[in-house]
Amino acid sequence: MISQFFVLSQRGDNIVFRDYRGDIQKGSAEIFFRKVKFWKEDGKEEAPPVFNLDGVNYIHVKVVGLLFVATTRNNLPPSLVLELLQRVARVIKDYLGVLNEDSLRKNFVLVYELLDEVIDFGYVQSTSTEVLKSYIFNEPIVVDAGRLPSLGPAALFMQGNKRMPGTAVTKSVVAHETGGTKREEIFVDVIEKISVTFSSSGYILTSEIDGTIQMKSYLSGNPEIRVALNDDLTIGRGGRSIYDYSGSSGSGAVILDDCNFHESVHLDSFDVDRTLSLVPPDGEFPVMNYRITQEFKPPFRINTLVEESEHFKAEVILKIRAEFPSSVTANTIVIEMPLPTYTTRVNFELEPGAVGQRTDFKESNKRLEWSLKKIVGESEHTLRVKLTFPQELHGNITKEAGPVSMTFTIPMYNPSGLQVKYLQIAKKTKTYNPYRWVRYVTQANSYVARI
């Protein structure tokens, strides 16, 4: 059981502080913040999420720049506490619509009311927004989302995709709409975070997809929902050999290494027809998490050429090729590459007619940064970089530079080929036809090419 729960701002201010057991001194938030801030003398290294100081165990997660912390004196399961902290953040987000310092402060009474129902004497009672609704009486004061980062993977849809109703993800699940009735809608998001490591010769060393089917329901009356996935979905490797090459077109079989489900999901017919049925609780929650190491076609190929051109100089050529169909567009692409620490000057040369591209040399950590607003499928982009050094090279510049890493978001595209075939909502009346949003997005987790 936990003793205290608190939320600190980035500056270390107490935004929320709730003591459940009174066995730890009140100054714990300050003690914690000092320790985390100066974990190593240089203040650079990040503190681990679990540590013990003077007999008090501090367990914390970072959520949208806020520190969610729990303390305890007991040998309890830290995974429980870490999950709890994430869940508390999610519940608060469900209630307030937006999770940030401002919304927490404006709604502190509601937040304390929630905390009292979520945790009693340090024991988790419930973190289901749905269940909590019957015990919570305060109304949220909705604050403007502003430009603050929103919480959760659904935030991806906020940017660069006009087809999505952007306000939906910052809407409280309990607040009454000002203009009359609540809009009946449900969001199902298939979010895939991909990690790929290319060897210096371009081979794929490791590749992995961490996927989530995320749901957020604003349907009244909690109707039952059926979600059908690919018929040929297979779980567990080893059952059959992996000869099918499943590209982005989704033709081949989808083979999951492992998956798990939200507790509201019924799997009765899953083995037969790959259909999940559930009564979605209010709030945002993952219906299913899955993991794939089956080979897939990486959305980008990265080509790096490093040449020592003359004394004290070298040239780097970065070439990015989009391997996905031209109907799809990736956005917010950033390519980074550490350069030798003794690099003194960097000159960039973009391809002629380049639009929406920016280059930068970060002097402090000797890193080049190339950002592109968007990349259309099947296109290719090149950047030439001239480096100047104060001394002659030892001839192993490739060992002192790189690897090239890349971040991006690709809406309406998922490399695994996992699909929501249909989303069926149990009808209440003939006219009942809520909005259904099924969205796909792919995001780079660790996308790295060695040189």
Add this chain to the structure above:
Amino acid sequence: MSGHDSKYFSTTKKGEIPELKEELNSQYKDKRKDAVKKVIAAMTVGKDVSSLFTDVVNCMQTENLELKKLVYLYLINYAKSQPDLAILAVNTFVKDSQDPNPLIRALAVRTMGCIRVDKITEYLCDPLQRCLKDDDPYVRKTAAICVAKLYDINAELVEDRGFLEALKDLISDNNPMVVANAVAALAEIQENSTRPIFEITSHTLSKLLTALNECTEWGQVFILDALSKYKAADAREAENIVERVTPRLQHANCAVVLSAVKMILLQMELITSTDVVRNLCKKMAPPLVTLLSAEPEIQYVALRNINLIVQKRPTILAHEIKVFFCKYNDPIYVKMEKLEIMIKLASDRNIDQVLLEFKEYATEVDVDFVRKAVRAIGRCAIKLERAAERCISVLLELIKIKVNYVVQEAIIVIKDIFRRYPNTYESIIATLCESLDTLDEPEAKASMIWIIGEYAERIDNADELLESFLETFPEEPPLVQLQLLTATVKLFLKKPTEGPQQMIQVVLNNATVETDNPDLRDRAYIYWRLLSTDPESAKDVVLAEKPVISDDSNQLDSSLLDELLANIATLSSVYHKPPDAFVTRVKTIQRTEEEDFPDGSEGGYSESPSHAAGASPPPTASSAPYASARQPPAAPAVPAAPAPVPDLLDLGMENNNNAIVPVDQPATPAGPPLPVLLPASTGQGLQICAQLVRRDGQIFYNMLFENNSQIPLDGFMIQFNKNTFGLAAAGPLQVPLLQPRTSASTLLPMVLFQNISPGPPNTLMQVAVKNNQQPVWYFSDNISLLVFFTEEGRMERSAFLETWKSLPDSNEVSIDLPGIVINSVDATLERLAAYNMFFIAKRKHANQEVLYLSAQIPRGIPFLIELTAVIWIPGLKCAIKTPSPEMAPLFFEAIERLLRS
């Protein structure tokens, strides 16, 4: 809920409190609700709004749940500082606990349990009894937790009133939430009890396994953790349990997955069929790997656990090494753990892949990570004989990049590789020697010198190389000096020519006459004696064959490992320390022999008999300070000071347990020790004990400062927050420079009526102390009214009677102090007189003694005191009459403490 200590000393706006008071008493409901919200807002940012206690409590009788919850929140926070007023709330609580609305019933018991005031607790029992049998599951599940709360306040009461039995009945409840909370409450009570309370029989086991399927995710964790203490009778039962638990591995909640893994691992110990075990290992692997797709914080916990699991059962993840490859954007704490596991899983089959990764990591930016990667290569070389050569060639490649810290780290591990495979890889020495000049870290230098000395006969210019180090001999750190000494002796024994002979003289001279380091000097004298008496036996000693070192990557001692495995999923498994090394409240239950595994193999998972002999120093170092914490829990008057625990958690990635030293050395000055207000554990080594005292008609703050930190502290200053009596320092704090491990005491003269805090009187005094080296420390003290009783308080009998009569009856307040025994009237009077309470008269009423005394606090406010008691019989009635009856609670508190001590 205070928080915001920065605002500790900020003054509340003038008029805010009276304004709130008015609003709280408004006739309009909405206005009252808003006012309570404002009060809560002030409370959460640390303002003292305790003076509004009565007004807030008056809002408690409402049908509005939102408002009621707010008032309850306020009560939980302030009841302790206003115990006498808190009693006002009792009636409403009791009424609420019988409200038709189940939410209100639950809210009432939940809140009562949180108020740790004895008088309230007494009234809790009946409502709790009812609520445990309530029709509504929400009320029952709240009541279940409330039993644990009550046990924490008053364990005896729980046992006497039969709450334990009621709680056990709830295990069979038809609502899974209730079952889960009952299990959690029982587990906690068992944890703090010395006798068996919650024992899981095969009957409860099957009930709980059934409940498991219907519980919320959190309830599943409570139940799985409780069940992990169950010992299956045989392999068949173990298999049955595992079968019921395995579906939990598919849960989206990582805590459920890890608790299920723990259960399965424990039961696997009993399962004899190798097929079943192999199958289970296969089933556990994917969920364990999936944990690494969660947030980095959870990954860290998972990795620390996996580290233990693969030490015991390497096959589980033998084929999954790729998932432990570091991602570019992993936080450093995740990367470090992944490296550790990669070393453990490295095998002849995958070593090429692993080396490729390590080589890549060794050119990354983060220095600590790079060093660890280089070391990892060395450890693989030591672990895998057939791969050693490949590892060495990678190390040589890295050395050629000439990044200083990579080279030094490589040389350190190569020295170990030489020790592991003597006479195998010496051909690379020449390459190593090229980097000689760049070495500037002691460990790397010492390693290089060791290599030169060890292989002096194969290095042509060994004498030149060593000589280059000798010039700076006096300035080198001891580690390097010791290696230089030994290496020079080795060189001389191997090449007894003129050069080395001169060198040995220089070194021996430097290491004996011109050093203060006793270790170095002793070693040098031993060599000197050896060399001068018998060079041949010197050879036998110095050049003796060294024992071959082995791989240290499975570094945990097997009994410790078993103990940690029994604690999988808990903090213990993250720290890699047994629970009693860091938990202040430990289980003291004695395990009996028959609880051991029936097959008697290995001693198994039972708690502690093994680790005492194990390689972990913490238990011995820490058990002494904890001893006092094991005493039965009494409701502490001030927030419990944390036990003086040394920083046990050297969370460095190595297992470094050696640095633990108990720091608990209480200084005992003459007289009763002063109460500790700022424990050293809170004050970064600074401990402050203090108490208000009265000497010769003057109030002093008697303070003792103890510096347990490593640095001298000076420039002490003190400040007092507003308090009821306006107590403040009359002059500057006189504390001299405080050297480490010293203490100083001082008597700080105090004045009254400086900054008076508004509101009803209370005994709280908040103090801030600063010095030039540390942050500002805040602590609170309890003012005893006794120090204010002046020497002028003596009254004539007639004046006493007159004053008594002149005061209205409403100014008379009385209290019963049930636990106090008067054994001798004279002794009691003497004690009271010592605190300026002067005897007026006494009379006998039936068998009771009635004493009359007078006292006076500053500004001439008299206290007329009447004490009634029967000698030798517990129970004292204390009545006072005074123009300031609001001081009565403080007086009662003070006199009770005086007469009780």
